[in-house]
Amino acid sequence: MSWDWNYTGEILPDLLSGLRITIAATLLGYVIALVLGLVWTLLQRTPSRAFNLAVHWVAEFIRSTPLLVQLAFVFFVLPGWGLTLSALTAGIIGLGVHYSTYTAEVYRAGIADVPRGQWEAATALNLPRRRVWRSVILPQAFRRVIPTLGNYLIAMFKDSPLLMGITVVELLNSAYQAGAKSLQLLEPLTVVAALFIIVSVVSSLIIRRLERRYATN
Template identity: 75%
Template sequence: MDWDWKYAGDILPDLLDGLRYTVIATLAGYVIALVLGLVWTLLRRTPSRVFNQAIRWITEFIRSTPLIPQLYFVFFVLPAWGVTIGSLTAGIITLGIHYSTYTAEVYRAGIADIPRGQWEACTALNLPRSRVWLDVILPQAIRRVIPTLGNYLIAMFKDSPMLFAINVAELLFAANKAGSVSGEFLEPMTMVGLLFVIVSVISSILVRRLERRYATT
């Protein structure tokens, strides 16, 4: 089967438009994952053992469930309960919630890695609890886990084609649509792979630069 450069050029704008939705879904979902993951982590540190275990089992359930059934639940099941969400929004929310359970474990490990002396110093200085977390603990913990958090951004980008399952017009959706119309899938699917590689490599380089600048060992 020969490569058709003209056909590849014709479908490139549609693929780039799909890539735009892929990037939007990934970045928006990543913001949710970062924020909600920190919320999960802090809730796990509450004194109530019952509440602590409830949060633990919720996050464990989400983390142990495949992403596609979660997408189907949010997009197809929730409307039956009166909650209708657009496909892109549903994809962003589901990606964010799913990956928040992973970032929560990353934050937890970063906090656990803070030397005990830091906590004791805060106690000795009688710092308010809010200052302990915002000025002492979290800045150090987050710097320690920047590499892992960055890796989850790339992982989320590579999982974004699953949004095809709920008809989000992302990159794979655009490629499949182009192939279905023309009957030729070599060019669109190959270009999808190349675009994913290009964006992943660029993201990896940016994450490594961020790591060298801010992360600690």
């Protein structure tokens, strides 16, 4: 069996609408991950050690269990508790919450990565604590984590096909369905793989430039 360009052309519109869903889910999920990650980080810095530890383990639980299972949980279990979500909404929430536990770790490590001397210099200048955070620590931490946060955007993009596990017709699912109708799966799946590789390679080049730009030391 050989490659059929006409057929490839026919399925392309289906794939492009799948790609739109994939991109939408990735970007919306990313916004959730960025914001919720900050919440996790702050919740682990409260005065109560027990509370911090509890939050830490909840985040650890989410981080070390499969996204696909969590998606299924959100999509299949929550309706039983009276919260019915569309597959896409469930997917975006699942993706965002899962990756928020990663961004939380990035924020934490970024703050810890600011050299001790910076804290000491700020203390020596007798700056108020709020000021130290706002004008010394956070700006430096932010620079450090930008490339890593970029990595996680790509990671989420590449994890978005899991949404087909809860019936979302994203890029991979659209290819699968288009191909299953005609029993010709070579072209659609190859196009999908190629699309993913192209997007990943291009974005990894962008990240590398970010890394150079925000390189520390």
